[in-house]
Amino acid sequence: MEKLEAIAAAGFDGVEIFENDLLACPLSPEEVRARAADLGLGIDLYQPFRDFESVPPEVLAGNLRRAERKFQVMERLGADLLLVCSNVSPAAIGDDELAAEQLRLLAERAAEHGVRIAYEALAWGRHVNEYLHAWRIVRMADHPSLGTCLDSFHILSRGSDPIGIEAIPGEKIFFLQLADAPLLAMDVLQWSRHYRCFPGQGNFDLAGLTASVLRAGYAGPLSLEVFNDVFRQASAERTALDGMRSLIALEQSLDGVTHPAVPAGFAFAELADPDPGSGTLGGLLSALGFARTGVHASKPVELWSQGEARILLNAGAEAGEPALVAIGLDSPDPGGAVKHAGSLLSPVLPRERAPEDVPLDAVAAPDGTEIFFCDTAWLADFTPGTLVAGPITGxxxxxxxxxxxxxxxxxxxxxxxxxxxxxxxxxxxxxxxxxxxxxxxxxxxxxxxxxxxxxxxxxxxxxxxxxxxxxxxxxxxxxxxxxxxxxxxxxxxxxxxxxxxxxxxxxxxxxxxxxxxxxxxxxxxxxxxxxxxxxxxxxxxxxxxxxxxxxxxxxxxxxxxxxxxx
Amino acid sequence: MEKLEAIAAAGFDGVEIFENDLLACPLSPEEVRARAADLGLGIDLYQPFRDFESVPPEVLAGNLRRAERKFQVMERLGADLLLVCSNVSPAAIGDDELAAEQLRLLAERAAEHGVRIAYEALAWGRHVNEYLHAWRIVRMADHPSLGTCLDSFHILSRGSDPIGIEAIPGEKIFFLQLADAPLLAMDVLQWSRHYRCFPGQGNFDLAGLTASVLRAGYAGPLSLEVFNDVFRQASAERTALDGMRSLIALEQSLDGVTHPAVPAGFAFAELADPDPGSGTLGGLLSALGFARTGVHASKPVELWSQGEARILLNAGAEAGEPALVAIGLDSPDPGGAVKHAGSLLSPVLPRERAPEDVPLDAVAAPDGTEIFFCDTAWLADFTPGTLVAGPITGxxxxxxxxxxxxxxxxxxxxxxxxxxxxxxxxxxxxxxxxxxxxxxxxxxxxxxxxxxxxxxxxxxxxxxxxxxxxxxxxxxxxxxxxxxxxxxxxxxxxxxxxxxxxxxxxxxxxxxxxxxxxxxxxxxxxxxxxxxxxxxxxxxxxxxxxxxxxxxxxxxxxxxxxxxxx
Incomplete structure (x- = not known):
C-alpha cells in the first residue's frame, strides 16, 4: 500500500502489479483494486507468469491449470493484461511452432476471462531471448489476445538494435517496460535483478528505443520496471518521484525539448561560515590570494573574489561547521531554467529577501545544496570593493x-x-x-x-x-x-x-x-x-x-x- | 602503520607491501622498514610491477628505467622480491620468446640490486593468463633471479586445474598468494578486485591447491592477497585476526587435523528475558507446549522443555529486550572442542560460576552470541521438573x-x-x-x-x-x-x-x-x-x-x- 500511495502521489496513472508484492500483501485482490482505484491508479499489467510455453504435453496441462488460477486473481484485481516471460527451464523445447501453438491455446483461455497475454523475451530465456524472436512466435500464433511485451533492459543488455521494433505493428506491442542500467560486465540475470535504474541514470539509449516504439505505432503506457538494491532501501515516495522525473525527462528528449539554459559558468560557490570571528575561512581565502570585494546589503554574507572565482561566506546559514551550501550558476535565462527545473519536479526554493534585494531563482539539488540560476544582476546586492587579479582565474x-x-x-x-x-x-x-x-x-x-x-x-x-x-x-x-x-x-x-x-x-x-x-x-x-x-x-x-x-x-x-x- | 600493527598483532611474520599503500604513506621506505622490523615483520614481497614484458624495443627502455627506480625503493624498504604481473596492455605482443628475453633482462638488472623477480599470470593478462603459461616463459628465460608467483584466485577463477603446479620445481615458485572467493558469474577483474575473501570463506578448494604447491617443494610463505569492499570498511585488527584464523584452518586441513568434536545436536538455546514478570516469553513457550522443567541452582535462569527442545530464559543477561544470547551444543568432547576453538583464535569465555555449578566451556561467535560445548552434565545445574512430551521434538x-x-x-x-x-x-x-x-x-x-x-x-x-x-x-x-x-x-x-x-x-x-x-x-x-x-x-x-x-x-x-x- 505504501508503494501504491507513493506512486499515485508522484503523478503516475497506472501500475504493474508484481506477483511477489501481491503474495505478501494482507489485502485481498478486490481490496487492492479498490485502493488503487481510490488513488486514481489503473492496474495495467499483472506479472510475471513463468515457464509456460514450449513444454511437453504432460507439463502443459499443469501450466494451463496454473494459468486459470492466475486469470481468476486478475479478474479480482481488475487487471486484463498478463506478462508471460519466455521459458527459462532446462525442460523447455526449442521449437517455435510448439511455442506458438501453446501460446495460442493460452491466449484462447485468457480471452474467455477477458485477459490478454503479453509475451516477452527474457535476456536469459532458454530458447527465446531476443525480442524479434518473441515477435516471430507471437505472429506465428496469430491470436488477437496475444501480443508482445518489450522491455528495454532485455533488449539493450544483449546489445540488440532496437530499430527492429519498427517491424512490429504498434497494436501487437501490448506493453512497454523501461529501465536503464550502468554498463557492467557481469551475468545478465544478476545485472538485471540488482542494477537496473531509471531512464537517464545509466548508459542505455532509452530515448532512441522509445522513439522506435512510438514510430511502430504503440500508444500504451510507458512503464518503469526497475530492480535495484539501493532503491529497495530508499523511501518509496522519493523513489516514485524520481521515476516520474525520469519519464518527464525522457518525454522532453523525445519531444526535442532542448535544455533552455545550460549554465555558462560558475557565478559563485557559497560556504556556510558559522564562526566568522575565527577568521578560518576568510584567512584561508586570503592566503589563496582572494580579497573580500563586497558585503551583502542586508545579510551577513561576504563576497570574496579573485579573477572570475567568487566565494560567498555566509555567517547566517544553518550549519554547525564550514560547509558548501549553495552554488550559483551563470544562466542565460534564469527564469526559463527554474521553470524547466520545476517541470522536472525539482523543489523550487522560496527566496526570503530584503525589499531591495535582487530576486534569485533557486532549486534544491538531491543532497539539499541550493542551486541558484543567476544573471549578473546578483552582484548588485553587494557593496563593491576592489577587483583582484591573481593566478586563480575561476x-x-x-x-x-x-x-x-x-x-x-x-x-x-x-x-x-x-x-x-x-x-x-x-x-x-x-x-x-x-x-x-x-x-x-x-x-x-x-x-x-x-x-x-x-x-x-x-x-x-x-x-x-x-x-x-x-x-x-x-x-x-x-x-x-x-x-x-x-x-x-x-x-x-x-x-x-x-x-x-x-x-x-x-x-x-x-x-x-x-x-x-x-x-x-x-x-x-x-x-x-x-x-x-x-x-x-x-x-x-x-x-x-x-x-x-x-x-x-x-x-x-x-x-x-x-x-x-x- | 595501522595495518602493519594489526598484522603483527595477529601473529603474522611477514607482509607484502602493496605499492598504493606505500605511495600514500607519510613514512619513508626506511621508516617503514624499521617499523616492520620493530614489529617482527619481514617484507616478503613488493608489488605490483605492471605491463613490463613483451613490448616493442622503444617501450622496453622506459620500462627498465621504471624498474630501476623500483629496485631503489626496494633496497630502501629491505624487500628483495618484486611481483611482476603479466602484461595487460593492448600494446603487448603475443610472443613468448620476446617475453622470456625481456624478463631475463629484467632479472639480470634485478640481480645487481639483490632483487629477485616473481612473474605471475593475471587471470585477465593480455597474452599470458594461465599459470602454466607463465611458468613456460620463466623456464624459457632461465635466470636464477626469475621465478613464478602463484595466486590461487588467478588460477581457480579461470577453472584451471592446480594439479599442474606439481610440474614446477619448488625452488622456481618464488611466492604463493592465497585468496578464496564466492562463485560469481561476473567479469573476472571486478570479481577479483571486490569479492576476494579469506581461505574457507568462499567456494574454491584452497587446501587442494596448497597441497599441490607443497608437493612441488615450495617452502616459502603463505601470503593472503584479498581485495574486498567489505573488508576495506572493517577494522584492520579484526580483519588481520580473521585472516590468520583462515590460515590456521587451512594448515589444519592440510595436516589432516579433523574436527575433534563436531556437535551432535542442540543442547539448548538461551534467551535473555529482561522482564520475566511480564510472562511474555514464558507465555509464548507455554502456548507452544513447553513446560518449565527446571530452575538454575544459583542463577535467575529457567529451563523450559518439550521433547529434546530446551530453551533457557535468563533474567540476568544484559539485554534491553528479549534476544538470543547463547547456544548450547551437545559435544562429544567439550574440552577438545574449546581447545580447538582456541587454536583458531576464537575468544574462549571466562565462566563465572557458583562453587557448586558444573563448569561449561564456551566461546564467542563473531556476533557475540555465546556458544557452549556441553555434555549432559550441564542439566545437573537445574532442579529437575517433569519431562514433557509433545509434537515439538527438538x-x-x-x-x-x-x-x-x-x-x-x-x-x-x-x-x-x-x-x-x-x-x-x-x-x-x-x-x-x-x-x-x-x-x-x-x-x-x-x-x-x-x-x-x-x-x-x-x-x-x-x-x-x-x-x-x-x-x-x-x-x-x-x-x-x-x-x-x-x-x-x-x-x-x-x-x-x-x-x-x-x-x-x-x-x-x-x-x-x-x-x-x-x-x-x-x-x-x-x-x-x-x-x-x-x-x-x-x-x-x-x-x-x-x-x-x-x-x-x-x-x-x-x-x-x-x-x-x-
Whole structure:
C-alpha cells in the first residue's frame, strides 16, 4: 500500500502489479483494486507468469491449470493484461511452432476471462531471448489476445538494435517496460535483478528505443520496471518521484525539448561560515590570494573574489561547521531554467529577501545544496570593493558527496535539470572503503560537477570541495610553502618516487607538494589541495594541453593523507 | 602503520607491501622498514610491477628505467622480491620468446640490486593468463633471479586445474598468494578486485591447491592477497585476526587435523528475558507446549522443555529486550572442542560460576552470541521438573543475523570452529532491502545454523529465530489458532492463491496459516512462525520425505508480514 500511495502521489496513472508484492500483501485482490482505484491508479499489467510455453504435453496441462488460477486473481484485481516471460527451464523445447501453438491455446483461455497475454523475451530465456524472436512466435500464433511485451533492459543488455521494433505493428506491442542500467560486465540475470535504474541514470539509449516504439505505432503506457538494491532501501515516495522525473525527462528528449539554459559558468560557490570571528575561512581565502570585494546589503554574507572565482561566506546559514551550501550558476535565462527545473519536479526554493534585494531563482539539488540560476544582476546586492587579479582565474569544478541513496538521483538531476553531460565514472580505493564518483560537465566544459558517494565505515565524514582554476599552480605553491606551509595538504615523498619513475617531472613538484597527471594525448594536470576546514577543502588545478580529467589516479593519495590527518 | 600493527598483532611474520599503500604513506621506505622490523615483520614481497614484458624495443627502455627506480625503493624498504604481473596492455605482443628475453633482462638488472623477480599470470593478462603459461616463459628465460608467483584466485577463477603446479620445481615458485572467493558469474577483474575473501570463506578448494604447491617443494610463505569492499570498511585488527584464523584452518586441513568434536545436536538455546514478570516469553513457550522443567541452582535462569527442545530464559543477561544470547551444543568432547576453538583464535569465555555449578566451556561467535560445548552434565545445574512430551521434538535450526562486516567471518567461524559444512547461500528480497543468507549444517544434519545479513534501510532491526522441529505442524497450528490466534504470524490469502495454483495442497493450510514448500525430489516442508518478541521469534518446522532446505521461497512473505506488523 505504501508503494501504491507513493506512486499515485508522484503523478503516475497506472501500475504493474508484481506477483511477489501481491503474495505478501494482507489485502485481498478486490481490496487492492479498490485502493488503487481510490488513488486514481489503473492496474495495467499483472506479472510475471513463468515457464509456460514450449513444454511437453504432460507439463502443459499443469501450466494451463496454473494459468486459470492466475486469470481468476486478475479478474479480482481488475487487471486484463498478463506478462508471460519466455521459458527459462532446462525442460523447455526449442521449437517455435510448439511455442506458438501453446501460446495460442493460452491466449484462447485468457480471452474467455477477458485477459490478454503479453509475451516477452527474457535476456536469459532458454530458447527465446531476443525480442524479434518473441515477435516471430507471437505472429506465428496469430491470436488477437496475444501480443508482445518489450522491455528495454532485455533488449539493450544483449546489445540488440532496437530499430527492429519498427517491424512490429504498434497494436501487437501490448506493453512497454523501461529501465536503464550502468554498463557492467557481469551475468545478465544478476545485472538485471540488482542494477537496473531509471531512464537517464545509466548508459542505455532509452530515448532512441522509445522513439522506435512510438514510430511502430504503440500508444500504451510507458512503464518503469526497475530492480535495484539501493532503491529497495530508499523511501518509496522519493523513489516514485524520481521515476516520474525520469519519464518527464525522457518525454522532453523525445519531444526535442532542448535544455533552455545550460549554465555558462560558475557565478559563485557559497560556504556556510558559522564562526566568522575565527577568521578560518576568510584567512584561508586570503592566503589563496582572494580579497573580500563586497558585503551583502542586508545579510551577513561576504563576497570574496579573485579573477572570475567568487566565494560567498555566509555567517547566517544553518550549519554547525564550514560547509558548501549553495552554488550559483551563470544562466542565460534564469527564469526559463527554474521553470524547466520545476517541470522536472525539482523543489523550487522560496527566496526570503530584503525589499531591495535582487530576486534569485533557486532549486534544491538531491543532497539539499541550493542551486541558484543567476544573471549578473546578483552582484548588485553587494557593496563593491576592489577587483583582484591573481593566478586563480575561476572555479574549475565543484565536488559534492551524496548519501548512497541519492547517487543515481543526483546523476539524473544534474543531467536533466542542469543539462550537464555525463563524463567518466570511477571507483577509487579509500583507506576505509571505496569512493564512487561520477563527473558531469556542460558541453563546453564551462561548468563541471563531480558527484561522489563514499561507501566507507561509520565515523568518516563526507567531504566536499571547490576546485579553483589556476594559471600557475607551482607559483602559488611556492608562495604558500614559504608563507603558510600548514595550509597545504602534505604529499608523501613515496608518491614522488613513483611519479618520477613514470614521468620526467620537475623535481620542484616534490618540494612543493604539487600533484601531477598526464593523459594519453600528453595533456597535463597540476594540482594541490588545502587542508580541510569543517567539511570543505579547496583544490587548485591547472589544465595544460587540453587535459579533461580530474587527476583521479591521485585521489587515493589525497584520501589517505586526509584520513591520516583527520 | 595501522595495518602493519594489526598484522603483527595477529601473529603474522611477514607482509607484502602493496605499492598504493606505500605511495600514500607519510613514512619513508626506511621508516617503514624499521617499523616492520620493530614489529617482527619481514617484507616478503613488493608489488605490483605492471605491463613490463613483451613490448616493442622503444617501450622496453622506459620500462627498465621504471624498474630501476623500483629496485631503489626496494633496497630502501629491505624487500628483495618484486611481483611482476603479466602484461595487460593492448600494446603487448603475443610472443613468448620476446617475453622470456625481456624478463631475463629484467632479472639480470634485478640481480645487481639483490632483487629477485616473481612473474605471475593475471587471470585477465593480455597474452599470458594461465599459470602454466607463465611458468613456460620463466623456464624459457632461465635466470636464477626469475621465478613464478602463484595466486590461487588467478588460477581457480579461470577453472584451471592446480594439479599442474606439481610440474614446477619448488625452488622456481618464488611466492604463493592465497585468496578464496564466492562463485560469481561476473567479469573476472571486478570479481577479483571486490569479492576476494579469506581461505574457507568462499567456494574454491584452497587446501587442494596448497597441497599441490607443497608437493612441488615450495617452502616459502603463505601470503593472503584479498581485495574486498567489505573488508576495506572493517577494522584492520579484526580483519588481520580473521585472516590468520583462515590460515590456521587451512594448515589444519592440510595436516589432516579433523574436527575433534563436531556437535551432535542442540543442547539448548538461551534467551535473555529482561522482564520475566511480564510472562511474555514464558507465555509464548507455554502456548507452544513447553513446560518449565527446571530452575538454575544459583542463577535467575529457567529451563523450559518439550521433547529434546530446551530453551533457557535468563533474567540476568544484559539485554534491553528479549534476544538470543547463547547456544548450547551437545559435544562429544567439550574440552577438545574449546581447545580447538582456541587454536583458531576464537575468544574462549571466562565462566563465572557458583562453587557448586558444573563448569561449561564456551566461546564467542563473531556476533557475540555465546556458544557452549556441553555434555549432559550441564542439566545437573537445574532442579529437575517433569519431562514433557509433545509434537515439538527438538531444535531444527537457529538463525542469527550478523552485522554486514562479520558475514564472511561468521561463515569461517562456523565452518572451522564448529566443523559445520556450508549448504545453500541465498539472496532474498525484503520489502526494505535484501537479505543474504548462508546455511551450514553438521554432516548428519543434527545441527543446522543459518547466518543472515540484512542489507536494509536504517531503523529495521535484525531478527533472530529458533526453528523447532515438530511432528505435526498442522495439529499445533489447529490448537493455537483456536486457543491463542494472536500468537501466529498471519499469512496473506494471496499466498495461498498462488500456492494452490502450483500444488494440490490441503485447504486447511490456508485456514491455519501454515506455509508449504516442496523440493525437486518430492520432499515436503510445512512451517509456521510466531509473532516477534523483542528481537526473537520461533518457527515450527516439519520435514517430510528428506526435505533438506529452509523454505527460502516463503521467507519474503514472512519478512513482508513482519515489517507490516512491526
Amino acid at each position: 572555479i574549475d569544478h565543484v565536488a559534492l558527496t551524496q548519501p548512497l541513496h541519492y547517487f543515481d538521483e543526483a546523476a539524473l538531476f544534474y543531467r536533466s535539470v542542469l543539462g550537464l553531460r555525463p563524463q567518466e565514472s570511477l571507483e577509487l580505493p579509500d583507506p576505509y572503503g571505496l569512493l564512487r564518483s561520477k563527473a558531469m560537465s556542460a558541453p563546453d566544459g564551462a561548468v563541471r560537477m563531480v558527484v561522489n558517494i563514499a561507501q566507507v565505515g561509520a565515523g568518516h565524514l563526507p567531504w566536499q570541495h571547490i576546485a579553483l582554476a589556476c594559471d600557475d599552480v607551482v607559483a602559488v605553491a611556492r608562495r604558500l610553502r614559504a608563507e603558510r606551509p600548514g595550509l597545504l595538504l602534505p604529499i608523501p615523498g613515496n608518491y614522488y618516487d613513483d611519479l618520477e619513475a613514470r614521468y620526467e617531472v620537475d623535481p620542484e613538484l616534490r618540494r612543493l607538494g604539487v600533484l601531477y597527471d598526464r593523459d594519453a594525448d600528453g595533456g597535463e594536470f597540476l594540482h594541490l589541495y588545502t587542508v580541510t576546514v569543517g567539511r570543505v577543502f579547496f583544490e587548485l588545478v591547472q589544465r595544460v594541453g587540453g587535459y579533461q580529467g580530474y587527476g583521479a589516479g591521485n585521489a587515493p593519495i589525497r584520501l589517505a593523507v586526509q584520513h591520516a590527518s583527520g | 531444535i531444527d535450526h537457529v538463525a542469527l543475523t550478523q552485522p554486514l562486516h562479520y558475514f564472511d567471518e561468521a561463515a569461517l567461524f562456523y565452518r572451522s570452529v564448529l566443523g559445520l559444512r556450508p549448504q545453500e547461500s541465498l539472496e532474498l528480497p525484503d520489502p526494505y532491502g535484501l537479505l543474504r543468507s548462508k546455511a551450514m549444517s553438521a554432516p548428519d544434519g543434527a545441527v543446522r545454523m543459518v547466518v543472515n545479513i540484512a542489507q536494509v534501510g536504517a531503523g529495521h532491526l535484525p531478527w533472530q529465530h529458533i526453528a523447532l522441529a515438530c511432528d505435526d505442524v498442522v495439529a499445533v497450528a489447529r490448537r493455537l489458532r483456536a486457543e491463542r490466534p494472536g500468537l501466529l504470524l498471519p499469512i496473506p490469502g494471496n499466498y495461498y492463491d498462488d500456492l494452490e495454483a502450483r500444488y494440490e495442497v490441503d485447504p486447511e493450510l490456508r485456514r491455519l496459516g501454515v506455509l508449504y514448500d516442496r523440493d525437486a525430489d518430492g520432499g515436503e516442508f510445512l512451517h509456521l512462525y510466531t509473532v516477534t518478541v523483542g528481537r526473537v521469534f520461533f518457527e515450527l518446522v516439519q520435514r517430510v520425505g528428506g526435505y533438506q532446505g529452509y523454505g527460502a521461497g516463503n521467507a519474503p512473505i514472512r519478512l513482508a508480514v513482519q515489517h507490516a506488523s512491526g
